[in-house]
Amino acid sequence: MKITANFDSGNIEVINATDPNNIQLAIRKDNMSDFYQWFHFRLNSPHAQVHKLHITNAGTSAYPDGWKDYQAVASYDRQxxxxxxxxxxxxxxxxxxxxxxxxVYFAYFAPYSYERHMDLLHQAQNDYNCQLVELGETLDGRDMSMLVVGEPDDSKKKVWIIARQHPGETMAEWFVEGLLDRLLDEDDGVARSLLAKAVFYIVPNMNPDGSVRGHLRTNAVGVNLNREWQNPSMEQSPEVFLVRQKMLELGLDMLLDVHGDENLPYNFVAGAEGVPSYNAKMAQLEASFKQALLAVTPEFQTTYGYDRDEPGKANLTVCSNWVAEQFKTLAYTLEMPFKDNANLPDEAYGWSDVRSMKLGQDCLTAILAVVDDLGTK
Known part of the structure; x- marks a missing residue:
């Protein structure tokens, strides 16, 4: 019997793997950080019997409440x-x-490999309406890549989609893959209408180093990128520095920052109510987006989510808050579950890679509902 995590996004430490009925494991912490929750490993065993795998340090992980009502995912073909x-x-x-x-492979959620990430970028650039732009390099020397979809024009709105600031939240890149599939479909009316009015700037993976290293939340040197947006640096957070620089250079009319939430079994958005510049126009854009998405898919809801920040008390080191304050426009953090959508449960698959992709597609309809009002005073 063998257990290994020696591959892209692998994470597990083997304490004892001699008895199939009592396999003892532990999750490895993010490098230079105390965060841990993501796991991804392979079990190879000749034993035709039930295997019990005990992750012994789950109780002291980053989000122990996330384990309640949680089920791990497994795969024989990695698909x-x-x-x-x-x-x-x-x-x-x-x-x-x-x-x-x-x-058999086990993981915290369906993995999104670095190879698939590279395939996503280069298959997208084959479309006549899509350009691949390299922004710079990460601390491990990987490319920070952005896709530009649509023909840039001063009259068009600038919509930014970024995902996977926290690398273990792989559902975020699945979301982007689904969104891209629809946006690049020449026969899709929503996509065609959007690209007549907007240009999309898409960063499918904000944290490629953490993704390959098998981290939950941080980059190569243990930095939580979603707390770097006020003062990023090339030494500690080049991923944010490079993307933020490009936002300031090109402009921004809307942002979706896509994440996954360990605890809540729902899809929801978190707005910018607490930023100093929050106004009626921003509130109206937020409400219109939510109303449109509610009408499009029962996968989305507004009952459960994060507590709203008090006026003027938002943490401006967080991406969506910094963007909302900087550009005075619609900026949402979108969260998906690691567990299942409690409003629409699926016993076999829970919330999944496929459902994440479909939500990405549905969000384009909600963007279309607000696109004409973006950037207006």
């Missing part, structure tokens, strides 16, 4: 990820599974 029996006793997370093949 189809399904939910498996998982229990949490307040300290240890136990995955119970009878492998139907010699080799």
């Amino acid at each position: 189809n990820w399904f939910r498996v029996e998982t229990e949490y006793d307040g300290n240890t997370l136990t995955i119970t599974h009878y492998p139907e093949a010699e080799s």
Whole structure:
């Protein structure tokens, strides 16, 4: 029996793997950080029996409440990820599974590999309406890449979509893949209407180093990128520095910053109510976007989410807050669950890569509902 995480986005430490019924594991912390929750590993076993895998340090992870009602995902082909029996006793997370093949992968959520990320970029650039722009390099020497979809024109609105500031939130890049699939579909009326009115600036992965390293929340040197937007640096947070610089250079009329939430089993958005410049126009844009998305898909809801910031008390180191204050426009953080959508549960798959992609497609309809009002006083 062998357990390994020696691959792209792999993360696990093996304490004891001699007894299939009592495998002892631990999640490795992000480099130079105390954050940990993401896991991704492969089990190879000749034993035709139930395997019990105990993640012994789950209780002291970054978001221990996230383990309640959570089920891990597994795959035999690294394409189809399904939910498996998982229990949490307040300290240890136990995955119970009878492998139907010699080799099976387990993960916190359906992984989005660096190779798939590169495929996404280069397949998109093959479209006549899409350009791949390299912004610079990360601390590990990987490219910071942006896709520009649409023909830039001063009369068009500038819509920014960024994802995966927190690398373990892989549903965010699945969301972007779905959004891109629809946006580049010449036969889609929503896409055609949007590209007549707007140019999209899309950063599918804000944190490629953390993604490959198997981190939950930070970059190569343990920095939480979504707390760097006021004062990023090339030494600590080049990912934010480079994207922020390009936003200031090109301009911005709308932002969606796409994430995943460990605790809440819902899809929701967090607005900028607490920024000093928040006004009636920004509130109206937020309300219109939410109303449109509610009408498009039952996957979205507005009952559950984060507590609103008090007026003037928003944390401006957070991306969507900094953008809202800087550009005086619509800036949302969009969150998806690691668990399931409690309003529309799926016992076999929970919230999934496929559902994340479909939500990305649906969000284009909500953007179309507000695009004419973006950037107006």
